[in-house]
Amino acid sequence: MRALTISLIALVPFVFSACNPEKVGVGAKAPAGAEVLFDGSRQMLDEKWTYWEGPRFSSELPIKWEVVDDPVDKGTVMNSNDPTAVGGKYGTADVVTKKPYRDFRLHVEFLIEAEGGNSGVYLQNRYEIQVLDGDSTMHGMAAVINEIESPYYAYLGVGTWNSYDITFRAARFENGERVEKALVTNYFNGTKVYTNIAINKVWGGLNSGIDGGNNDGFGITDTPGGIKLQAEGHPVLYRNIWIKELDLLEASTDF
Numbered sequence: 001m002r003a004l005t006i007s008l009i010a011l012v013p014f015v016f017s018a019c020n021p022e023k024v025g026v027g028a029k030a031p032a033g034a035e036v037l038f039d040g041s042r043q044m045l046d047e048k049w050t051y052w053e054g055p056r057f058s059s060e061l062p063i064k065w066e067v068v069d070d071p072v073d074k075g076t077v078m079n080s081n082d083p084t085a086v087g088g089k090y091g092t093a094d095v096v097t098k099k100p101y102r103d104f105r106l107h108v109e110f111l112i113e114a115e116g117g118n119s120g121v122y123l124q125n126r127y128e129i130q131v132l133d134g135d136s137t138m139h140g141m142a143a144v145i146n147e148i149e150s151p152y153y154a155y156l157g158v159g160t161w162n163s164y165d166i167t168f169r170a171a172r173f174e175n176g177e178r179v180e181k182a183l184v185t186n187y188f189n190g191t192k193v194y195t196n197i198a199i200n201k202v203w204g205g206l207n208s209g210i211d212g213g214n215n216d217g218f219g220i221t222d223t224p225g226g227i228k229l230q231a232e233g234h235p236v237l238y239r240n241i242w243i244k245e246l247d248l249l250e251a252s253t254d255f
Helices: 002-018 043-048
Strands: 035-038 049-050 066-069 076-079 095-097 102-114 118-123 126-131 160-170 172-173 178-179 183-188 189-201 236-246
Touching: 035 043, 043 049, 118 160, 126 160, 126 183, 160 178, 160 236
Parallel strands: none
Antiparallel strands: 035 236, 049 095, 066 076, 076 236, 102 160, 102 236, 118 126, 160 183, 172 178, 183 189
């Protein structure tokens, strides 16, 4: 009996860790000091988000992304399938937070409803963390796009909620010159899939986000940017989005 008691006591830290509201993965709750960016309501979508009015922008406010019933759980979610973006016309109807951010911890949950579904989560409206079913290349699911291979093994598949838990450190500058590249660490569905990836450039050209048209994406500027979600004309859903601002003095995003 005593041995069993000791074993149960040893399990207590694990149990509390598993119930920690700051854990990673699907269902992770916003910790103290975090800002909820989307709680499933149309009110919050309109309050905290707007369209990114880049060179290809061709929609108009109010945001045409619909708030729909969650196909898996109770509640409502947003659908990125803006009619303006049909045919993969990214940049025509992407939504971005009204508030810009520098260093942060971000949680995003997404569900791809059909094979080949395509969207993207942009950090500072610059750096894309890909959302793309069926692609395990450097352009594929969960990759820091075109910088690393996709950690496709952690993807839960179509019709299932997936999550990114990201810590991001913005590029650092001295006298207007970039001296430290942006860094990112990501837990994909609770599995740490990469740590401290240095991001070289903005990929995708001027329609992709801030600085995309500057020196082929290498002309990064010292400007904060919002969290952007990409509309590519596919039924990709989002829910439970929150962010906690950080001040990362050291060049590390590991957590």
